[in-house]
Amino acid sequence: MMPELTRTGPVPIYVQIKEWMRQQIQSGAWAEHHKLQSEDDIAAQLDVSRGTVRKAISELIAEGLLVRSHGLGTFVTGNALEQPLAAQLVTFSEDLMRKGIAFETRVLDQSLIQPDRRVASLLSIEPGEQVFFLKRIRSIGGQPVVLLHNYVVHKRCAGIETTDFTRYRLFEVLEGRFGLEISWGRRSFEARIADQTVAQLLDIEACSPIMYMEQIAYLRDDTPIELSDLWIKGDRYRLSAVLRRGDYTADATGYVLLSASDTA
Numbered sequence: 001m002m003p004e005l006t007r008t009g010p011v012p013i014y015v016q017i018k019e020w021m022r023q024q025i026q027s028g029a030w031a032e033h034h035k036l037q038s039e040d041d042i043a044a045q046l047d048v049s050r051g052t053v054r055k056a057i058s059e060l061i062a063e064g065l066l067v068r069s070h071g072l073g074t075f076v077t078g079n080a081l082e083q084p085l086a087a088q089l090v091t092f093s094e095d096l097m098r099k100g101i102a103f104e105t106r107v108l109d110q111s112l113i114q115p116d117r118r119v120a121s122l123l124s125i126e127p128g129e130q131v132f133f134l135k136r137i138r139s140i141g142g143q144p145v146v147l148l149h150n151y152v153v154h155k156r157c158a159g160i161e162t163t164d165f166t167r168y169r170l171f172e173v174l175e176g177r178f179g180l181e182i183s184w185g186r187r188s189f190e191a192r193i194a195d196q197t198v199a200q201l202l203d204i205e206a207c208s209p210i211m212y213m214e215q216i217a218y219l220r221d222d223t224p225i226e227l228s229d230l231w232i233k234g235d236r237y238r239l240s241a242v243l244r245r246g247d248y249t250a251d252a253t254g255y256v257l258l259s260a261s262d263t264a
Helices: 013-026 039-046 050-062 092-098 117-122 170-176 196-201
Strands: 066-069 073-076 081-084 104-113 131-140 143-153 182-193 209-219 224-233 237-240
Touching: 013 050, 039 050, 050 066, 092 131, 117 224, 143 170, 143 196, 170 182, 170 224, 182 224
Parallel strands: 081 237
Antiparallel strands: 066 073, 104 131, 131 143, 143 224, 182 209, 209 224
């Protein structure tokens, strides 16, 4: 039900619309992930300009109650942060920025190290070759949400260790300062239990559920440039995907159809 707007009172119309939307969300009338009507439709029903509606929505996005997804519309946010299972290589910080969610970064370590066998193997570097190691915590509203370990092939970005990573994001530096063209990546997700170290850094109890993500980023020539290990609070995180129904083919669905002999 649309609100009755007071058009001659002291409260601006966009504020009235914003507070009506807030009440719809807080009352549960608009559930998590509810898709709002288009700004044009809302404006027409309320007999106001689209700019007025957009201002109300933008302020609720800034507060974290709504999120705008390019090409899809505006949705009510959930209590958990969502990481899209999508074809785009979007970093955790880029996703927060796109959703208008403010965050803080604390750098715990940045140094040149000799990687262990796993890191060296995944980055396809020779034994003894140095990597740049970056350890950070990202917080939202003063609460730590994600612990990040990043390993970067140092010979491709010598001098990166002098960067102030409380001010700059890693991919921003790799692409902007060093001109590296990050082309694609591979991610894997795993449910884990927080050990004592991770639990302390994320301000949770030891053995609490967390989401672990491993990501390898590749350059245009298909050589790996960066490996990420992320530990994300389990109660603040979920995976999501937008799925489109098209022609039923193996390529479209990703399923492998077995022959009768395979299933015997």
